[in-house]
Amino acid sequence: MRRKRLYEGKAKVLFEGPEPGTLVQYFKDDATAFNAEKRGTITGKGVLNNRISEFIMTRLNEVGIPTHFVRRLNMREQLVREVEIVPLEVVVRNVAAGQFAKRFKVDEGTPLPRAIVEYYYKSDELGDPLVTEEHITAFGWAAIQDLDEMVQMALRVNDYLSGLFRGCGLRLVDFKLEFGRLWEDEQMRLVLADEISPDSCRLWDVETGERMDKDRFRRDLGGVEEAYQEVARRLGVLPEAGPVDLKGPKSVQ
Ligand SMILES: Nc1ncnc2c1ncn2[C@@H]1O[C@H](COP(=O)(O)OP(=O)(O)OP(=O)(O)O)[C@@H](O)[C@H]1O
Numbered sequence: 008m009r010r011k012r013l014y015e016g017k018a019k020v021l022f023e024g025p026e027p028g029t030l031v032q033y034f035k036d037d038a039t040a041f042n043a044e045k046r047g048t049i050t051g052k053g054v055l056n057n058r059i060s061e062f063i064m065t066r067l068n069e070v071g072i073p074t075h076f077v078r079r080l081n082m083r084e085q086l087v088r089e090v091e092i093v094p095l096e097v098v099v100r101n102v103a104a105g106q107f108a109k110r111f112k113v114d115e116g117t118p119l120p121r122a123i124v125e126y127y128y129k130s131d132e133l134g135d136p137l138v139t140e141e142h143i144t145a146f147g148w149a150a151i152q153d154l155d156e157m158v159q160m161a162l163r164v165n166d167y168l169s170g171l172f173r174g175c176g177l178r179l180v181d182f183k184l185e186f187g188r189l190w191e192d193e194q195m196r197l198v199l200a201d202e203i204s205p206d207s208c209r210l211w212d213v214e215t216g217e218r219m220d221k222d223r224f225r226r227d228l229g230g231v232e233e234a235y236q237e238v239a240r241r242l243g244v245l246p247e248a249g250p251v252d253l254k255g256p257k258s259v260q
Pocket residue numbers: 014015016017018019020021030075087088089090091092129131185187200201202
């Protein structure tokens with residue numbers, strides 16, 4: 008079947024969907040970090056992130072948080088509603104880690120007094136800078152009402168996912184969300200888009216503190232594939248055949 012490839016990003020490819028207003032998201036094994044300065048592949052990541060993101064988006068839909076997710080199509084692809092992406096990464100932090108720990112010189116692992124929401128402007132050229140409401144509204148990236156709605160949704164996602172992961176022995180340290188605009192009868196609605204996976208969340212084992220996310224790749228900690236598999240296993244979405252299933256094409260034609 009021939010279909011139009013609309014966009015190739017660092018971790019996914021977007022194809023035209025079967026109906027207008029839909030897209031197919033294809034999950035690759037490619038991994039990048041530090042604004043693509045570091046590149047590599049994580050075997051089976053695409054298969055696992057497709058499943059993990061499907062699972063999380065489905066649970067969120069069930070609790071009334073709207074998402075772009077329609078259904079999983081196969082091992083590496085899912086059908087989503089096409090949205091106009093708000094050019095922001097909305098980050099929620101429960102525990103100091105990564106850039107945040109560096110910026111404020113606090114030890115990684117320090118619990119924050121409350122969940123902190125941050126915005127980064129999506130621009131590879133600028134290196135996704137931290138921005139404030141002032142920048143967002145002045146440059147017209149989002150209206151203040153939309154920003155308020157995104158923060159509310161992000162905090163609901165945080166409450167729900169913190170509990171979900173805690174139930175499988177994982178601590179949700181922080182995560183990144185992307186939102187998109189959907190138009191229905193002249194009305195605009197904000198929905199969660201992109202993916203929610205160990206690429207976009209920091210997940211630490213509750214017992215051992217072990218990192219179970221993309222930091223294993225960023226920091227060359229080893230056991231990267233195993234960590235993604237373990238997250239999938241704990242969520243109950245590891246494909247039956249296990250690693251055998253995970254061997255897939257490295258890139259799409
Ligand atoms: N429902 C959707 N409709 C339209 N675009 C989407 C949707 N969901 C995600 N996207 C966009 O599709 C792309 C997914 O590809 P990928 O995650 O590989 O991109 P990326 O390399 O991280 O690049 P970017 O800097 O654009 O996020 C992203 O640009 C993301 O914003």
